[in-house]
Amino acid sequence: MRAFLLGVFVALAAVAIVVFGIVQTGAVPARQDIRPGKLEIWMANTSLNATIEREAPKPPYPFNPPSDADFAAAAVLYVQNCSICHGTARSTPSAIARGFAVRSPQFAKHGVEDDPEGETYWKIAHGIRMTGMPAFEDVLDERAMWQLAYFLKHLDALPPRARAIWNDPTLAPPPTALPAPSPRPS
16 A cells, blocks of 8 residues: 555656646747647636636626616727727727737627626626736726626617617727726735
């Protein structure tokens, strides 16, 4: 039994040394201009899905049902904060969106209307590691993030003012300066 446990320990130590060596030599790709490998995609998606399942808000959701004013406010927020990567009704991917190794979904073509609002809220609030999706919890308040989640959930059935902004982003006012960021805990 001792020999078996020693063998397991030695095998685990050898694997740890090999993994450390792979990382230290730069054999794990760190470039943004190459597509991630199948193993990396599987690991990232599996972890993301498990995290969302565990952490995303569950119904009943706050600020529901959203008003037409909520949808219009969200359309403006979307144009000012999201459209550069995710596009609008009639846009093509921007140079920034095309530069990501993990492509940003273009919501006019690949919407999230079938995702639960809590999942979309979680992605807006926390971002997605190793993609271009930032966390907005330090720059948008909770209501604004929920407005965006409801807006994205209802892209196929927006009220007129929100639909107009989605179709013509020039109807949205220019972004206002964001407040200074709060210090992030380590």
